[in-house]
Amino acid sequence: MDLIWLIPLLPGLGAAVNGIFGIRYFSKRTAGVLACTTMAIALGLSLTAFVQLLGLSPEARVHDVVLFDWFPRTALEMAGGRIGSLHIPWAFRLDPLSSMMILIVTGIGFLIHVYSIGYMHDEPRGGVARYFSYLNLFCFFMLTLVLGANYLVMFVGWEGVGLCSYLLIGYWYEKKSAADAGKKAFIFNRVGDWGFLLGVFLIYFTFGSFDFREVANAAATLPVETAQFGTLSLITLLLFVGATGKSAQIPLYVWLPDAMEGPTPVSALIHAATMVTAGVYMVGRNAVLFTHAPMTMEIVAIVGVLTAVMAASIGLVQTDIKRVLAYSTVSQLGYMFVAMGVGAFAAGAFHLMTHAFFKALLFLCSGAVIHGMAGEQNMLKMGGLRKHLPITFWTMMIGTFAIAGMPPLSGFFSKDEILYKAFLSNKAIWGLAAFAALMTAFYMYRLMSLTFFGPYRGAAWETAGDGHGGGHGDDAGHGGHAAWHGPHEAPKSMTFALVVLAVGAVLAGLVGIPAALGGGNAIEHFLAPSFEASHGALTAGGTGHAGTGVGTEAGATTYSGAATHTEPATAPGAAAFVPAEGGAEISKAFELGLMAFSVLLGIIGIAVAYRFYVRSPEIAARLEQRLSGPHRVLTNKYYVDELYDATVITGTMASANGLWTFDRHVVDGAVNGSGWMTIFSSWFSGIIDKYLVDGLVNLVGSVLQESSFVFRRLQTGLIQNYALLMLFGVFAFVSIYLLLVRSL
Numbered sequence: 022m023d024l025i026w027l028i029p030l031l032p033g034l035g036a037a038v039n040g041i042f043g044i045r046y047f048s049k050r051t052a053g054v055l056a057c058t059t060m061a062i063a064l065g066l067s068l069t070a071f072v073q074l075l076g077l078s079p080e081a082r083v084h085d086v087v088l089f090d091w092f093p094r095t096a097l098e099m100a101g102g103r104i105g106s107l108h109i110p111w112a113f114r115l116d117p118l119s120s121m122m123i124l125i126v127t128g129i130g131f132l133i134h135v136y137s138i139g140y141m142h143d144e145p146r147g148g149v150a151r152y153f154s155y156l157n158l159f160c161f162f163m164l165t166l167v168l169g170a171n172y173l174v175m176f177v178g179w180e181g182v183g184l185c186s187y188l189l190i191g192y193w194y195e196k197k198s199a200a201d202a203g204k205k206a207f208i209f210n211r212v213g214d215w216g217f218l219l220g221v222f223l224i225y226f227t228f229g230s231f232d233f234r235e236v237a238n239a240a241a242t243l244p245v246e247t248a249q250f251g252t253l254s255l256i257t258l259l260l261f262v263g264a265t266g267k268s269a270q271i272p273l274y275v276w277l278p279d280a281m282e283g284p285t286p287v288s289a290l291i292h293a294a295t296m297v298t299a300g301v302y303m304v305g306r307n308a309v310l311f312t313h314a315p316m317t318m319e320i321v322a323i324v325g326v327l328t329a330v331m332a333a334s335i336g337l338v339q340t341d342i343k344r345v346l347a348y349s350t351v352s353q354l355g356y357m358f359v360a361m362g363v364g365a366f367a368a369g370a371f372h373l374m375t376h377a378f379f380k381a382l383l384f385l386c387s388g389a390v391i392h393g394m395a396g397e398q399n400m401l402k403m404g405g406l407r408k409h410l411p412i413t414f415w416t417m418m419i420g421t422f423a424i425a426g427m428p429p430l431s432g433f434f435s436k437d438e439i440l441y442k443a444f445l446s447n448k449a450i451w452g453l454a455a456f457a458a459l460m461t462a463f464y465m466y467r468l469m470s471l472t473f474f475g476p477y478r479g480a481a482w483e484t485a486g487d488g489h490g491g492g493h494g495d496d497a498g499h500g501g502h503a504a505w506h507g508p509h510e511a512p513k514s515m516t517f518a519l520v521v522l523a524v525g526a527v528l529a530g531l532v533g534i535p536a537a538l539g540g541g542n543a544i545e546h547f548l549a550p551s552f553e554a555s556h557g558a559l560t561a562g563g564t565g566h567a568g569t570g571v572g573t574e575a576g577a578t579t580y581s582g583a584a585t586h587t588e589p590a591t592a593p594g595a596a597a598f599v600p601a602e603g604g605a606e607i608s609k610a611f612e613l614g615l616m617a618f619s620v621l622l623g624i625i626g627i628a629v630a631y632r633f634y635v636r637s638p639e640i641a642a643r644l645e646q647r648l649s650g651p652h653r654v655l656t657n658k659y660y661v662d663e664l665y666d667a668t669v670i671t672g673t674m675a676s677a678n679g680l681w682t683f684d685r686h687v688v689d690g691a692v693n694g695s696g697w698m699t700i701f702s703s704w705f706s707g708i709i710d711k712y713l714v715d716g717l718v719n720l721v722g723s724v725l726q727e728s729s730f731v732f733r734r735l736q737t738g739l740i741q742n743y744a745l746l747m748l749f750g751v752f753a754f755v756s757i758y759l760l761l762v763r764s765l
Contacts, residue, residue, distance in 0.1 A: 022070050022084045025113050028063045028123055029164035032130075035059035036157035043150030052146075053138040056153035060134050060160065064127040071120045079550060083234075085170055087112045109231055114170035118370065118551035122167035122302060125377045126295050130160050132518040136385055137286045139514035140392060152192060156290070159185035163295050167302060171231040172221045175303070179217065179267070182296045183210040189291060190283040202282040209276040213266015217303075220259030227252055234555065237309040241554035245313050257310050257317040261324075264300030268354050270328045275662055277351055281343040285388030288343060293350050293380040298373050301357045308366045308552035322362025322446075326453045329355030331659065333460035337467070338655045341398050342387045345468050349424065350380060352457055356439055359454055365442035366552045367545040371533045372435035374544075378529050379423035379432055382522035386417035389511040389519065390472060397479060400471035407473040409508035412516045414473050416523040421469050423526040425462035425623040431530030437616050438533060438542075444615060445607070455622060462626025470634035479508070537612040 035056050043052045074082050087110045094108040134156060141149050162185060166178025184207075191203025225231055228239045246254050264270070269277035280292050291297070304311060304321065311318055332351035339345045353376050360369030391398055393410050407414040423430040426437065436458065443451040510516065532547075534540025607615075633641040645652050654660070735746075 022073050022115055023086055024066060025070050025084075025115050025123075025168060026086055026088055028066050028070070028127065029113075029161050029168060031059040031063045031066075032056075032157040032164065033161035036154045036161060039150045039157065040154035043154065044147045047146075047150050049142065049144075049146050049149040050138070052150040052153045053134070053141075056157050057131065057134045057138070059157060060127060060131040063160070063164070064124075064131050067120075067123045067127045070115055071124060074115060074117070074120050079546070080555075082117055082550060083555075084115045085112055086115075091173070106229075109171060109173055111174060112170035113168040113174075114233070115168070116551050117548045118302070118305060119167050121370065121374060121548070123164060125374060126160060126163050126167065129377055129381050129522070130156075130163075130290060130295070132521055133286045133290045133381065133385070136289075136388070136515050136518035137284075139512040140286055140388055141284065142512075148192075152189075152284070155185055155188045155192070156287075159189065159291060159296070163299070166299055171233060172224065173231050175306075176218070176221065179263075179299065179303075180214065182291070182299060183207065183214065183267070186210070186280070186291055186296055189287040190280045192283055192287065196282070199282040202276075202279040206276040206280050209273050210266050213263045213273055213300075215262075216259045216266075217263025220256050220263065223252070223256050223259065227256065233306060237307075237554040240309050240313055243313060245315065247315055250316055251314075253310055254314040254317050257307065257314040258320065260303065260307060260310075261317060261321055264304055264358075265324065266300070267303075268297050268300030268358070269351050270300070270324050270355065270358060271331070274328060274332070274351050275665065278344055278347040278658075281341070281347050285343065285384060285391060288347070289381045289384035289388070292347065293377070293384050295377070297350060297354060298357070298377070301354065301361065301369060301373055304358070304361045305366045305370055305552060309554045311361070312364060318362050318364065320362075322359050322443075322450055325355045325358025325360075325362055326443075326450050326457070327355070328352070329359065329457040330453050330460075333457045333464065335655055335658050336464040337460060338652055339464075340401050340471075342390060342400050342403075342468060342472060343384070343398055345400075345464060346380070346383050346387055349383075349461065349465065352461060353380065353424070356436065356454065356457070359443055359450060360439045363442050363446040363450065365439060367548045368435065368438040368442050370548055371544050372439055375423070375431035375435040375526075375529045375533075378522055378525035379420045379430075382416060382420040382519065382526050383424065385515070385519055385522065386413050386420060389413040389515055390417075392511050392515070393508045394479060400468065402479045403472045403477075404475045404479070405473070405477040406508050410473075410510050412510055412519060416516075416519040417473075418469060419523045419526050421465045424465055425627060426458060426619055427623055428620060429527075429530070431526050431528070433620070434530035434533045434535070437619050438535065440619055441535075441612060441615055455619060458619060459622040459626045462623040463630045466627040466630035467634055470630055474635045475638065477508075535612070537609050537616070 035058075039047065039052050039055060043055070047055070074084070089111050090108070091111045092107060092109040094106055096106060134153070137152070137156065141152055144152065159182060162178045162181025164178070166175055166182060169175035169178060187203045187207040190206050191200050193199045194203075221231070224236055228236050230236055230239070240253065243253065266273045277292055277297065281288055283291075311321070329352045332348045332355065336345050336348035336352065339348060353372070357369045357372050357376070360366070360372060389410065390403070390406065390413060393406070393413070394403065397403065419430065423432040426433045440451060440454055440458070443454050511519075533542055533544045535542050633644075657663070
């Protein structure tokens with residue numbers, strides 16, 4: 022476990038080598054193998070650390086590795102006149118939650134790297150190295166995010182994945198739609214990051230620490246803010262603003278569907294399995310704070326369920342295969358926030374894990390379809406592909422049944438756990454979440470029906486031209502074959518990843534079998550310590566520094582030793598909504614009935630989609646004509662983008678133009694006016710100086726010069742002349758004197 026610092030470092034080194042040398046010198050295969058090798062070793066280290074963590078007792082499953090002092094210890098004045106100590110180490114923490122996350126990032130990341138070797142084969146050599154450099158760099162930042170032991174290390178990873186998202190979405194930067202989508206993702210993430218950063222600053226102002234465990238321990242001693250919206254509620258609300266940006270929730274969700282402009286493996290890695298779940302992970306990491314802010318948790322649950330319903334309804338009518346999956350991702354993220362909002366943190370993390378398997382599988386299957394169709398993404402131009410792409414068909418069918426919640430696949434266990442917890446907490450939330458589950462089953466089987474069943478509706482093989490098959494999709498520009506010979510199965514490097522992810526989509530749910538089905542819900546018990554406060558001490562590792570090194574107040578004790586978890590002031594299950602039955606558990610039979618009802622909803626959704634798009638497709642056409650108004654609203658995604666354009670974007674541009682006009686005519690006018698006044702005054706001063714001041718000086722000089730000629734003649738040098746002048750002087754003096762005496 023002391024080597025967990027190598028887990029993020031290895032992909033970082035791969036990114037550096039490919040970025041510096043690979044773009045110029047490496048072949049496509051060398052760049053891909055290097056990136057895959059770093060991820061494979063990181064996966065091996067993650068598995069080793071996970072097994073070592075499992076070998077510890079549940080109360081001791083926390084291990085810190087401090088690499089170096091990032092900010093040395095500095096005394097700061099805190100709130101209330103306290104003197105705190107700012108000391109931020111670059112520290113990684115391995116606990117149940119972070120161990121699960123590093124397995125997801127490295128495991129699924131490795132498979133997507135392998136898949137990308139085949140998928141990006143037709144890209145230019147330098148472009149492939151650049152792509153793998155970006156992909157490795159993303160994994161470096163994502164692993165830093167989930168392993169960080171304090172908020173600032175997490176924030177480095179948080180900002181880093183946002184940067185890599187921009188780079189990967191805009192990978193085909195010469196295509197305007199891709200460049201615009203990258204900028205859109207970057208800007209919307211910055212809006213959320215503003216809230217997250219304010220929340221982090223308020224945490225330090227309140228608790229005097231950036232360390233997750235110290236903050237949780239301090240928050241556990243505070244009362245639950247049930248009667249007022251206090252400091253903890255404000256902190257958690259600001260953190261949730263950050264989560265809405267990163268995890269694409271209302272109102273900051275609109276960037277994620279446009280992010281499908283990037284290569285399909287990017288969609289699978291960043292926008293299905295890892296980056297978009299960072300917000301869910303962050304809320305779970307701060308579970309103690311959120312359980313003490315029930316009003317914020319209520320907001321989290323409401324936003325989550327509304328996002329789930331809205332995104333699922335949009336997915337009902339989309340025709341782009343990747344955009345259906347994009348809105349499905351937004352909807353499933355809403356499910357995770359529902360779990361967090363009702364206090365089912367372990368259930369939300371469980372769904373995060375299962376979703377990573379089946380959604381990555383679905384995206385990679387869609388990439389295999391696009392690859393086989395030479396860039397085509399419109400499902401209306403597909404059909405009948407199951408005989409051409411058998412492996413893709415069966416693996417995608419597994420992913421579809423998993424996301425629809427069909428037993429015994431992984432999505433069934435995690436989705437039903439969320440619905441069960443929501444039912445205990447708030448019936449309205451449960452009802453909306455169940456409705457979203459019904460729509461999920463419908464639109465996913467609609468995707469399967471339009472893509473793999475019915476007659477082929479695509480371009481004729483012999484007229485496919487340059488290998489793009491007439492496609493105008495987001496991936497149409499990623500390259501193609503010299504001549505397209507019809508739909509075909511993906512190469513082995515791609516189908517290998519599909520098969521492994523399909524196995525994960527089948528088996529991943531077995532770690533969370535509920536007690537009603539005879540299981541022990543092992544993952545809930547495994548993750549529980551990560552959502553609780555502990556007043557014990559942490560095991561220090563790595564460099565030998567004791568504790569986390571993030572000081573609170575002067576004289577505060579740092580943690581060292583074995584961690585002992587105690588019961589938090591508010592249990593994670595005590596969420597924003599208080600069940601009508603006072604939190605009492607329902608009977609096993611009723612719980613089984615809820616499971617059966619959710620499975621029935623999935624079956625109904627699948628059956629209706631099969632009837633509409635396979636057996637009787639004319640029904641769907643008639644409904645589209647009859648319900649043209651609602652269909653148009655859903656097709657245009659509730660006009661949210663247009664609303665943003667008309668309000669935020671237009672208002673921002675108008676205010677920018679107004680400020681520019683004010684700056685140009687008022688500010689610049691004043692500056693330019695003062696400049697011209699200075700020029701005029703200097704010219705006028707020059708005239709005064711030249712003709713008045715200098716004129717007077719020159720006049721005096723001229724007078725003296727001319728008069729000097731007269732006086733100079735008196736200076737003859739002859740004594741007799743001077744004697745004569747003296748005689749005249751005496752005569753003049755005597756004469757004047759006599760005249761004056763006589764006048765008196």
